[in-house]
Amino acid sequence: MTEEGPKVSITSDAPAARPHPLPGGPPAADPDLARHLLRLGDDALVLGQRLCQWITRAPTIDEDLALSNIALDLIGHARALLTRAGRLDGTGRTEDDLAYGRTDREFTNVLLTELPNGDFAVTVARQLVYSHYAVLYYGSLAHCPDPDLAGFGARAAKEVAYHRLHADRWTVTLGHGTEESARRMRDGLEQVWPYTAELFEEDEGLRRLAASGRVPSPAPLRETWLGRVTEVVTRAGLTVPGPAWSATGGRAGLHTEEFGPLIAELQSVRRQFPGGTW
Template sequence: MTTEAATALERDFARCALRLGDDALVLAQRLCTWITRAPTLEEDLALSNIALDLVGHARALLSLSGRLDGTGRTEDELAQLRDGREFRNTLLAELPNGDFAVTIARQLAFSHYARLHYADLAGCAEPELAALAGRAAREVDYHRLHADGWTVRLGLGTEESRRRMQDGLDLVWPYTAELFAADEAVARLDAAGAGPAPARVLERWRRATAETVSRAGLRLPEPGWSADGGREGLHSEEFGALLAEMQSTYRQYPGGAW
């Protein structure tokens, strides 16, 4: 492989890592807002621990992206100094929490996708990304178990909890298609056999989520439309407020250390 080709491959892996890192970072920020607001103390702890896992994934992935893309940007610079149009997270990750059932529906969709895609990505041609993906796949499997458990509990609970869980699924599912979309960088990696496109896990994801929804006695939505644009930097109005809150301390005290 020529140096030029290797550099192009590194840039594509950098974009892949950036997408994944942004998803993890933004979803972690959403989950953090449940702290002190979750239905029980145990859920305060559970959701905050899931958010911490995701922050860990984001730190590693953004740091890797900054090294591979040749800019040398750190994880903090990528997280705290980009504007909204530079973020490549899916709209699903930034979707407002809604009630607890909406959050669980979002977790159900995302954690099943992340577990499957990270497991596939653990065999990619970039050694550090492969190692990160292998670890992340094991961690998000616990996130999946948490989401599965609550989906079934709410679906088989009271009439009100069942209605809310179904409403949550109906709200979230139009945002799921973007998880499996590939930009040019991801498509090139997939075509070269260097890294799998997320679409390779789509059918497995559908079967896994359908099985959980069926156990909950609920209906798997069939969306008539699909949200997109997040991977291209086109985000929702609510994303601006999320980003401002997330970046406020770092921008107020540039160069600060803690």
């Protein structure tokens, strides 16, 4: 992808955006791992695209820069993950092919990441729940046996830890601000909360990967995640929303009504100028 941002490689021989083939030819197809990395990459790409929509619209110049930098981190994660996924799914697709050449039904991100930005408090709530999950999952990935994935996990965990600090700070600030800011923060949490359970879902492919010890499952992390998010929300003088309903379907390509326009915006230049280079 053409955006400039952190370049995090998860292929030991490929620091560039378009890696050369591994010595001895392309790696053997690995559908389960390819699917898992594609999902993680889609999460990062879609959330990064959403955050880019705050550029020139954030409440302050500092926040404009902060959200832009968070988005660039996420797009950097997506580049690495999509590149590796394309090399493992047997198709040879590049990161650009996967980002710009799929239909909305082919994206496998969780629904949380595609939710509209709403007001600033909604974005803060979405960042709060996602960044706490990402810190835990990438931190776990840092201990997997694949040295390239482990290296990616370690570096990505450090980056999303800053995203978490940003979200924690704003959650507490809005919760203890004015009556209006506290109401908006509370409403933001209530809007995003039904979409959090999908972060921890497993399917058979992920269970096989986790059972073999190749990558961690997110499911065991949910209790720790809940405890950490609850601590921040409590510190903000608010309460975690009670369970009401849980959204699902993003991993299977079933998305919200707002997702189509988001992907159209993401892919608009590539579709208008197919094969173009800059």
